Amino acid sequence: xxxxxxTTQSPKFDDFSRYVxxxxxxxxxxxRNLTNSHADAEDLLQAALVKTFLSWDRITNPRALxxxxxxxxxxxxxxxWRRSRLEVFPTDEIPEQRxxxxxxRSDLADVVARAIDRLPDRQRATVxxxxxxxxxxxxxxxxxxxxxxxxxxxxxxxxxKLRQDADLIIERTxx
Numbered sequence: 001x002x003x004x005x006x007t008t009q010s011p012k013f014d015d016f017s018r019y020v021x022x023x024x025x026x027x028x029x030x031x032r033n034l035t036n037s038h039a040d041a042e043d044l045l046q047a048a049l050v051k052t053f054l055s056w057d058r059i060t061n062p063r064a065l066x067x068x069x070x071x072x073x074x075x076x077x078x079x080x081w082r083r084s085r086l087e088v089f090p091t092d093e094i095p096e097q098r099x100x101x102x103x104x105r106s107d108l109a110d111v112v113a114r115a116i117d118r119l120p121d122r123q124r125a126t127v128x129x130x131x132x133x134x135x136x137x138x139x140x141x142x143x144x145x146x147x148x149x150x151x152x153x154x155x156x157x158x159x160x161k162l163r164q165d166a167d168l169i170i171e172r173t174x175x
Contacts (some may be wrong), residue, residue, distance in 0.1 A: 016053050019065060027069055034077045044080075048072035115165040123158035130155055 024045075031041035031048070051072045052065070059068055116124055122144070129140045141151045162168060 012056055016056055020049060023066060023069075027066070027073070030070060031073055034073060044073055044077055047076050051076075111167050115162055115168050118165070119158055119161060123154055123161065126151060126154045127158045127162075 027048075028041060028045050031045040032038060035041045035044055048069050052059075052069050055068070059065060116127055119127065125144065126140060129135045129143060130137070135143065137148055137151045137155070141148045144151070146154075
């Protein structure tokens with residue numbers, strides 16, 4: 001029963017509310033693992049909790065509550081997957097699909113790493129601290145014990161050398 005001026009809520013409602021407030025965050029984490037989306041996880045947990053509330057009187061063992069809710073979430077999610085399954089129809093022709101070559105990204109990273117290795121020590125350290133460690137120019141100056149102007153000019157010279165690096169020029173023109 002619902003509280004209306006002067007009446008009280010049922011013990012079922014109070015017990016269920018207490019359970020949800022205590023176990024809600026843990027159950028939401030499980031729902032998040034099932035859905036990979038926070039919004040979908042909240043919807044899934046809500047649907048499972050509705051099912052649990054409707055069966056609250058039949059669950060006699062308090063230690064079985066989490067298992068019941070988890071099973072309701074899994075079953076609900078499986079039903080959702082089945083409903084949203086893409087329809088795939090076999091055909092005689094396979095459509096052309098552009099597939100990105102994953103080796104290109106690793107090759108580019110290798111070319112850039114070798115170009116950075118060819119820089120003089122101070123320029124290499126400055127570039128790594130700025131663009132890999134994401135430090136500000138002021139933080140780099142403090143870390144290297146140089147002035148801010150030295151960091152700026154060193155970064156400028158290093159990026160110019162990288163722009164002129166033959167391997168990087170070839171990589172930019174083949175893309």
